[in-house]
Amino acid sequence: MDRNLNSGRRHSSLNFRSLALFLQVLLTACGPREGEASYPFVARIISSEQGVYRLSNVVLSTLEDIRTVRGSVGQMRGNASLRLNQGSEEIKVSSDPDLIYEDRGRAVQIDYLLKGGVIVPQNIQSMEMLGLYYNLERTIAFWSSNFDISFDEIGLPGILYNPKSTSEKSGVKEELAQVMNAAYIPGVKDLWFFKTSPREKVPVKMNFGVVAHEFGHFIFDYRFASFDPSIYTIENSVNERALSGLNEGLADFFAYMVSGSPREFGNSLPQLAEERNLPVNWTWNSLPEADCQGGYYCEGSILASALYEIANLPEQNALKVGRLIYATLPLFAARWKLYFRTENLDYHLFLNSFLETAGSDQVEYCRVLQKWFNSEPYRDGLACS
Numbered sequence: 001m002d003r004n005l006n007s008g009r010r011h012s013s014l015n016f017r018s019l020a021l022f023l024q025v026l027l028t029a030c031g032p033r034e035g036e037a038s039y040p041f042v043a044r045i046i047s048s049e050q051g052v053y054r055l056s057n058v059v060l061s062t063l064e065d066i067r068t069v070r071g072s073v074g075q076m077r078g079n080a081s082l083r084l085n086q087g088s089e090e091i092k093v094s095s096d097p098d099l100i101y102e103d104r105g106r107a108v109q110i111d112y113l114l115k116g117g118v119i120v121p122q123n124i125q126s127m128e129m130l131g132l133y134y135n136l137e138r139t140i141a142f143w144s145s146n147f148d149i150s151f152d153e154i155g156l157p158g159i160l161y162n163p164k165s166t167s168e169k170s171g172v173k174e175e176l177a178q179v180m181n182a183a184y185i186p187g188v189k190d191l192w193f194f195k196t197s198p199r200e201k202v203p204v205k206m207n208f209g210v211v212a213h214e215f216g217h218f219i220f221d222y223r224f225a226s227f228d229p230s231i232y233t234i235e236n237s238v239n240e241r242a243l244s245g246l247n248e249g250l251a252d253f254f255a256y257m258v259s260g261s262p263r264e265f266g267n268s269l270p271q272l273a274e275e276r277n278l279p280v281n282w283t284w285n286s287l288p289e290a291d292c293q294g295g296y297y298c299e300g301s302i303l304a305s306a307l308y309e310i311a312n313l314p315e316q317n318a319l320k321v322g323r324l325i326y327a328t329l330p331l332f333a334a335r336w337k338l339y340f341r342t343e344n345l346d347y348h349l350f351l352n353s354f355l356e357t358a359g360s361d362q363v364e365y366c367r368v369l370q371k372w373f374n375s376e377p378y379r380d381g382l383a384c385s
Contacts, residue, residue: 043119051209073156079106080103080160100185157191160190160192252278275301
């Protein structure tokens, strides 16, 4: 599960409230409903182009039922209830939905007006759901177009909108507040997008980079774990931290690759701008002094920053580096399975697999990796010729 963003500094931003007020004024001016929308659906929502968010008309090319937000990307589900009275790691790796869900939820329904053939959401929840679907649609289209991957064969993750969390103490169930967070859950292969907080400048669900990041975990689950949840069951805390950091760092880079913007996270929360916008301002040696409170997320940001710098070298680009990562992950997985139960592992296992796959680019890649992973053990352990 991704870091709980409900912790940390307080912010006084009222941008989300301003957005809701703006939406309300916009809707009031829309007039009566013209009729039911028809395919291809065009919706007026807040969307991102190269990290800039504005109100735009977008085409939802894979949407089949506008009312219930259902299409080839998936069926969005609302009102799901999660069981959080078990250990989080047990939930994380379980492929049994009954161990994770009190209620798996049901189809959502949006409310909209039709104005000049354009769908105008009538409340912020409807806009969030359409924005979430649109960002997933764009993300999946990117992976389908640029990688040798068939989602018809491997399937797609489920989409949960505003799931609730429950905990049971002394036989009494209580609902837990979960806001400003999103997660991909291996095993059940579901994406969770929690309730929006007024602190969010752009709702996390409508943040292209956040959505692409969570889908990046799904890609990692496919290429690294082959959707086997047992590979995440690690009794060694050193290896658990290393794998978690790798997973987060690669998902951050995938978010940059798909969205085209290294600053998407900060569009939702200033705190995320400080900790997740690429490149970050710390290296492995300066990590203890970094303005970062996310543990292995901060380590993953070093990996993402190194990959970002590599992608911006002459004759390199994010897609080229992303394809190299995609090719590296099965090799890394094979080596991980050999050693993770018996030895303490770190980022070397992935980095050296990555360098082996780099071919003639290895020398330049090594120079960048030595800059970011600049402790002596890392520099000495990198497979640089």
